[in-house]
Amino acid sequence: MTPPPSRADCQGWDARDPLARIRDKFRLKPGVIYLDGNSLGALTHNSAACTRAMIEDEWGHDLVRSWNVHGWFDLPHRLGAKIAPLIGAAADEVLVADSTSVNLFKLASAAAMTRGTRHRIVTESGNFPTDIYVLQGLAALLGGAIEVVAAPRSELLSRIDESTFLVVLTHIHYKTAELLDLQAITSHAHAQGARILWDLSHSVGALAVDLGAARADFAVGCTYKYLNGGPGSPAFLYVRRDLQDTICPGLAAWMGHVAPFEFADDYEPAPGMARYRSGTPSLIAFAALEGALGIWDDIDLRDVRRKSEALSELFIARVEAVSGSGLALASPREPARRGSHVALTHARGYELMQALIARGVIGDFRAPDVVRFSFTPLYLRFVDVWEAVTILGEVLAALDCSELVRRSGVT
Numbered sequence: 001m002t003p004p005p006s007r008a009d010c011q012g013w014d015a016r017d018p019l020a021r022i023r024d025k026f027r028l029k030p031g032v033i034y035l036d037g038n039s040l041g042a043l044t045h046n047s048a049a050c051t052r053a054m055i056e057d058e059w060g061h062d063l064v065r066s067w068n069v070h071g072w073f074d075l076p077h078r079l080g081a082k083i084a085p086l087i088g089a090a091a092d093e094v095l096v097a098d099s100t101s102v103n104l105f106k107l108a109s110a111a112a113m114t115r116g117t118r119h120r121i122v123t124e125s126g127n128f129p130t131d132i133y134v135l136q137g138l139a140a141l142l143g144g145a146i147e148v149v150a151a152p153r154s155e156l157l158s159r160i161d162e163s164t165f166l167v168v169l170t171h172i173h174y175k176t177a178e179l180l181d182l183q184a185i186t187s188h189a190h191a192q193g194a195r196i197l198w199d200l201s202h203s204v205g206a207l208a209v210d211l212g213a214a215r216a217d218f219a220v221g222c223t224y225k226y227l228n229g230g231p232g233s234p235a236f237l238y239v240r241r242d243l244q245d246t247i248c249p250g251l252a253a254w255m256g257h258v259a260p261f262e263f264a265d266d267y268e269p270a271p272g273m274a275r276y277r278s279g280t281p282s283l284i285a286f287a288a289l290e291g292a293l294g295i296w297d298d299i300d301l302r303d304v305r306r307k308s309e310a311l312s313e314l315f316i317a318r319v320e321a322v323s324g325s326g327l328a329l330a331s332p333r334e335p336a337r338r339g340s341h342v343a344l345t346h347a348r349g350y351e352l353m354q355a356l357i358a359r360g361v362i363g364d365f366r367a368p369d370v371v372r373f374s375f376t377p378l379y380l381r382f383v384d385v386w387e388a389v390t391i392l393g394e395v396l397a398a399l400d401c402s403e404l405v406r407r408s409g410v411t
């Protein structure tokens, strides 16, 4: 049997890590081990600089002329083109706009308008709530003409049939981190004549996704997690090129018009991804995202995935050695079936996470009993994971006699 890794092993891995050079691009607080990059990624120096430049040099200097002089109008397309290689898409298949929730609505409504005689959307029960709520809202808007089926994972494939016009699934589960087989499920949906929309919120920047090889129809995702775009940074949406001009988002708005500055009364959609724009983009948030995306140019996603698996394997192996902890693994044990975070359950999960945060180990809590720890290879070291589990052991030992803690609004 191989001996468990030691702290010296971790230092050795850090010394040989091809991504170690990227850590300096982040503004990290000494004394903090940040394990919540699946919720809000860390700040890059680049993001801070780009945001400052947009405010002071562009807005502050050139005012409204900046839309042309600094290319503000095309920024949603330029940032989409930067995200495209991370998800196996072409540069003109991805747009940055709005939030993930709004983009979900735009694409699900577009699919609903071209559904023919089909009337069902299939999604997963226990999916991230917004994915289900947006679809339920769409069904209500359409007066019950469509139906949303939220099926458990084990029944997903069998529920996709000739009545299904759209399948909406999250590639990496927000709680358990369990991965779905994007290629196989996409093929299955297509074989049943349905379109598929993937939520890549926990995938983009965590591992390579190949929407093109799978011929997936649509995708959406957050940029404030593994892409480090900043709190509330704009989301992205992907539409396969051959579909782009055949559908229209249910949210038709002026920036998606073929000639927005003609100010015509009648809506005429722009060609390509431009029709998926809605209103004026939140440019300052776009600047923060632009800065964060700048660091991806020379990063190999295979290195990212390899390190993410190694970090989370180290974490799980050390947690398993904390005997009698009351912790149980809620993520798949095999690294190939997991995304880049690890979920554990604990009866006093909220108190546990609060105590960890007080000791500088930041993860998060998801009701009723899940604590999540994310392993972000761009700024996390193996020694950080080592230290985090040491502190976790100490916190658990003290937890039995600690008081119950009142929950904050954001957990």
Ligand SMILES: Cc1ncc(COP(=O)(O)O)c(C=O)c1O
Pocket: 099, 100, 101, 102, 128, 130, 131, 170, 174, 199, 201, 202, 222, 235
């Ligand atoms: C899978 C998934 N989809 C969507 C969202 C939220 O999207 P929005 O940016 O609209 O809040 C999250 C947020 O954590 C998520 O985990």
